[in-house]
Amino acid sequence: MRMLIIEDERGLADAIADGLVAEGFVADAAYDGGDGLWRGLHEQYDVIVLDIMLPNISGYEVLKRLRAASVWTPVLMLTAKDGEYDEADALDLGADDYLSKPFSYVVLVARLRALLRRGAPARPAVLTANDLCVDPAGRRCRRGEHDIDLTTREFTLLEYLVRHRDEVVSKTDILTHVWDEHFDGDTNIVEVYVGYLRRKIDAPFGRRTIETVRGAGYRLRGGGGDK
Numbered sequence: 001m002r003m004l005i006i007e008d009e010r011g012l013a014d015a016i017a018d019g020l021v022a023e024g025f026v027a028d029a030a031y032d033g034g035d036g037l038w039r040g041l042h043e044q045y046d047v048i049v050l051d052i053m054l055p056n057i058s059g060y061e062v063l064k065r066l067r068a069a070s071v072w073t074p075v076l077m078l079t080a081k082d083g084e085y086d087e088a089d090a091l092d093l094g095a096d097d098y099l100s101k102p103f104s105y106v107v108l109v110a111r112l113r114a115l116l117r118r119g120a121p122a123r124p125a126v127l128t129a130n131d132l133c134v135d136p137a138g139r140r141c142r143r144g145e146h147d148i149d150l151t152t153r154e155f156t157l158l159e160y161l162v163r164h165r166d167e168v169v170s171k172t173d174i175l176t177h178v179w180d181e182h183f184d185g186d187t188n189i190v191e192v193y194v195g196y197l198r199r200k201i202d203a204p205f206g207r208r209t210i211e212t213v214r215g216a217g218y219r220l221r222g223g224g225g226d227k
């Protein structure tokens with residue numbers, strides 16, 4: 001899950017981004033409206049955190065232009081009570097949620113998770129692919145009755161594959177959503193991590209659910225529905 005934070009107070013933007021990375025998200029920060037808008041238009045994000053009062057282009061204008069360009073990524077707006085706009089305005093402006101400054105980090109993460117779930121209609125809180133069960137909020141993974149220990153990166157990769165189960169996802173898609181835009185190493189890192197996952201979620205159970213689709217990428221065989 002990839003997030004964009006558009007906030008001109010660099011200390012705050014970086015603290016939010018670092019916190020989200022520690023939670024297993026991929027997070028980019030933009031420090032002004034122009035850069036934020038450009039990223040929002042040209043990159044794919046699952047959620048955008050947007051401050052209203054920004055130099056260059058205001059958050060209000062960023063949101064308007066994103067929606068005008070048919071970018072429907074959920075947006076959580078940060079509002080200041082003494083700002084030009086207040087929280088009621090944020091929703092009028094087309095934000096999906098808002099938080100007034102100063103806010104608690106725990107509340108911010110909870111709201112972002114809620115937006116992620118709401119992002120696609122009826123997105124389940126717990127994701128499943130046959131007897132594989134992935135709980136993003138609890139960061140737990142199970143195959144049948146067996147708990148599986150995953151590292152943060154393995155978990156993020158598995159969550160991405162399960163959210164796109166039965167679809168072919170390319171290495172580039174995976175790098176974009178599981179690593180970040182600054183990753184400039186070898187794309188073989190994806191193969192390496194897919195290998196780690198297979199050894200944890202498939203091999204011990206005699207399964208082969210993560211398929212390599214030659215020249216295209218990977219597909220996690222799902223079947224079944226979500227609980």
Ligand code: CA
Nearest residue numbers: 008051053054
């Ligand atoms: Ca600001």
